[in-house]
Amino acid sequence: MFPAGGSEALPLLHMAGVEGATEPIRGLWNGAEAGGKRPRLESETGSGPPGNRVTVVLGAQWGDEGKGKVVDLLAMDADLICRCQGGNNAGHTVVVDSIEYDFHLLPSGVLNHSATSFIGEKPRLPGRADSRVGCSAAGVYETRSLLTGMFNFHQAADGIQEQQRQQQVGKNLGTTKKGIGPVYASKASRTGLRVCDLLADFEEFSKKFKVLAQQYKAMYPALTIDTEAELCQLKVYAEKIQPLVKDGVYFMYQALHGPPKKILVEGANAALLDIDFGTYPFVTSSNCTVGGVCTGLGIPPQYIGKVYGVVKAYTTRVGVGTFPTEQDNELGELLQSRGREFGVTTGRKRRCGWLDLVLVKYAHMINGFSALALTKLDILDTFEEVKVGVEYLLDGKPIPYVPANHELLSQVTVVYETLPGWRCGTTEARSFGELPAQAQAYIRFIERYLGVPVKWVGVGKFRESIIKLF
Numbered sequence: 001m002f003p004a005g006g007s008e009a010l011p012l013l014h015m016a017g018v019e020g021a022t023e024p025i026r027g028l029w030n031g032a033e034a035g036g037k038r039p040r041l042e043s044e045t046g047s048g049p050p051g052n053r054v055t056v057v058l059g060a061q062w063g064d065e066g067k068g069k070v071v072d073l074l075a076m077d078a079d080l081i082c083r084c085q086g087g088n089n090a091g092h093t094v095v096v097d098s099i100e101y102d103f104h105l106l107p108s109g110v111l112n113h114s115a116t117s118f119i120g121e122k123p124r125l126p127g128r129a130d131s132r133v134g135c136s137a138a139g140v141y142e143t144r145s146l147l148t149g150m151f152n153f154h155q156a157a158d159g160i161q162e163q164q165r166q167q168q169v170g171k172n173l174g175t176t177k178k179g180i181g182p183v184y185a186s187k188a189s190r191t192g193l194r195v196c197d198l199l200a201d202f203e204e205f206s207k208k209f210k211v212l213a214q215q216y217k218a219m220y221p222a223l224t225i226d227t228e229a230e231l232c233q234l235k236v237y238a239e240k241i242q243p244l245v246k247d248g249v250y251f252m253y254q255a256l257h258g259p260p261k262k263i264l265v266e267g268a269n270a271a272l273l274d275i276d277f278g279t280y281p282f283v284t285s286s287n288c289t290v291g292g293v294c295t296g297l298g299i300p301p302q303y304i305g306k307v308y309g310v311v312k313a314y315t316t317r318v319g320v321g322t323f324p325t326e327q328d329n330e331l332g333e334l335l336q337s338r339g340r341e342f343g344v345t346t347g348r349k350r351r352c353g354w355l356d357l358v359l360v361k362y363a364h365m366i367n368g369f370s371a372l373a374l375t376k377l378d379i380l381d382t383f384e385e386v387k388v389g390v391e392y393l394l395d396g397k398p399i400p401y402v403p404a405n406h407e408l409l410s411q412v413t414v415v416y417e418t419l420p421g422w423r424c425g426t427t428e429a430r431s432f433g434e435l436p437a438q439a440q441a442y443i444r445f446i447e448r449y450l451g452v453p454v455k456w457v458g459v460g461k462f463r464e465s466i467i468k469l470f
Contacts, residue, residue: 051256053305054082054263056293057373059270060309060363062279062317064343064350066375066458067310071266073456073466075112078264080255082118084296085286086180086268120248120297151209153216153225154179154186160220182216184275184285191215195245198238206231249298256303265293271309271363279406282321290367308455309369311360311446313377316350318343322410325353325389339379354416356389357449362402364450372450374443375458377435378465383421386442390449391415419445427460432469 055074059065075081158179186192191212197205213225255261269288272278277289286292294301314335317323326332332352335341341350363369380386392399392412403409422436429435435443435457443454457467 049300049302051303052258052261052263053303054256054265054293054297054299055305056265056267056290056307058267058290058307058309058367058369059273059288060311060360060367060369060372061270061315061356062272062321062323063270064316064318064341065270065310065312066373067266067270069375069458069461069463069466070308070310070373070456071264072463074264075115077262078112078115079261080116080118080263081112082120082252082263082265082297083268084120084265085288085292086284118248118251118297120252151179151212152230153213153223154182157182157216157220157223160223181285186212195241198234199242199245202235202238205234209234252297252299256299265297267292271366272359274366277366279321279409280404282319282406289363306370307367308371308373309360309363309367309452310373310375311355312375313355313380313442314339315353315356315359316341318348318350322406323351323353324359324392324409324412324414325356326351327353334382335379338382339376354387354389355446356414357446358389358392358414359402361450364452369452371453371455372446373456373458374446374454377439377442377457378426378459380439380442381422381425381427384423385421386419387416388419388445388449389414390417417445427465429459429467430464432457432467435467 057067057071057074059067071081158181161181183192193205193208193212197208209231210227213227213230217223217225255263267288269284269286271289273284274288274292275283275285276287278284287295290304290307293299293304315323315325316335316339317326327335328351335352336350339350339352341352342348343350391414392402393415394403394408394412396413398415399412403412419442420438422438422442424436426435426439432440432443443457447454453470455469457469459465459467
């Protein structure tokens with residue numbers, strides 16, 4: 001029973017902070033409360049948990065949307081910048097003072113030297129991480145991060161698997177051959193090794209490593225593994241990262257419940273590459289959608305604040321896989337050349353096509369975007385007309401969903417809305433009003449279709465080439 005005045009009359013009990021996690025928790029019981037009354041707990045306040053919220057930036061297509069540019073913008077006043085999933089198969093590009101920076105494992109926000117960079121549980125740490133460790137002196141690693149991505153035999157196995165797929169079914173998955181798939185397979189089979197293993201007993205770690213290496217030798221007899229050389233490299237690596245490693249759950253808890261702090265989470269890859277919700281099997285091996293933030297950082301969903309989706313003004317895809325709005329023609333070539341569409345990680349030429357709002361709407365259904373960043377609008381500056389995919393037909397009939405089966409998805413016919421182009425430059429625009437009327441109409445059309453506001457518009461590759469709408 002609550003006393004007169006309702007539940008508000010009870011004091012709010014806050015649990016002890018992270019710093020005291022190893023100490024006995026004192027002051028939580030009072031003999032006077034033995035009569036059955038107790039203080040009101042955090043979860044009973046009805047106004048959401050106290051503390052900081054994380055701002056999330058996610059790709060809404062097949063990657064390469066320009067997430068790095070948006071993260072760089074938001075990171076300028078962030079205190080903590082996190083990567084929650086993926087590995088060095090992702091590539092984010094940021095241009096500052098005419099210098100181009102390519103990031104693969106570290107958050108793009110590492111350029112903010114006053115912020116801490118945090119690599120969470122889900123990212124897979126690569127082998128040649130020496131330079132990255134040097135760059136991340138202000139950052140931390142999570143003890144649960146899988147180390148298996150750094151083993152050379154995972155990367156070699158990835159290449160062998162791609163060759164086998166090509167020989168057996170005539171096509172591969174188009175992976176980056178960075179060993180990401182085999183890494184996640186090791187995790188699922190519970191044979192993967194983690195940072196906490198490396199930093200505990202190295203002799204025990206070495207035994208586990210040799211067992212894992214032998215398992216891969218049994219699966220791929222042609223694989224050459226120099227276990228002693230790799231272990232020697234790993235021992236050096238362990239010494240370098242030791243000062244940077246913390247328990248991520250406690251680290252993030254303290255960040256959320258401590259003093260006011262701006263926390264930014266940078267997603268890698270994108271929604272349509274998500275292992276569960278992407279265009280399977282032509283996907284990556286991690287969860288690139290908003291749920292991956294919670295599982296990758298070990299935080300409750302109540303602490304997710306704004307979720308920003310990054311959408312390129314047209315669509316691109318690297319490698320194989322269904323692409324409904326692809327323009328395998330001169331128009332696609334023009335988009336490719338104007339957009340300089342080459343993969344940051346692999347250097348592969350990206351396939352190009354019109355903006356597919358059916359797929360972006362699907363990504364919004366999963367992620368619940370608070371607002372969008374529309375990037376590379378300037379690439380469309382020379383087009384007389386701009387088309388947008390707004391509906392799918394299957395066997396001539398509209399379908400209100402994105403087919404989960406990739407073969408069915410490859411059979412859809414796209415219904416397009418044709419909008420007038422603007423045929424003039426947008427790269428100098430720094431406000432919405434400075435954009436051509438047709439470009440403004442294009443942005444408003446996207447907002448109306450998706451029911452999500454566009455907060456930023458990218459009009460060039462430089463840091464300052466962005467328009468903030470609100």
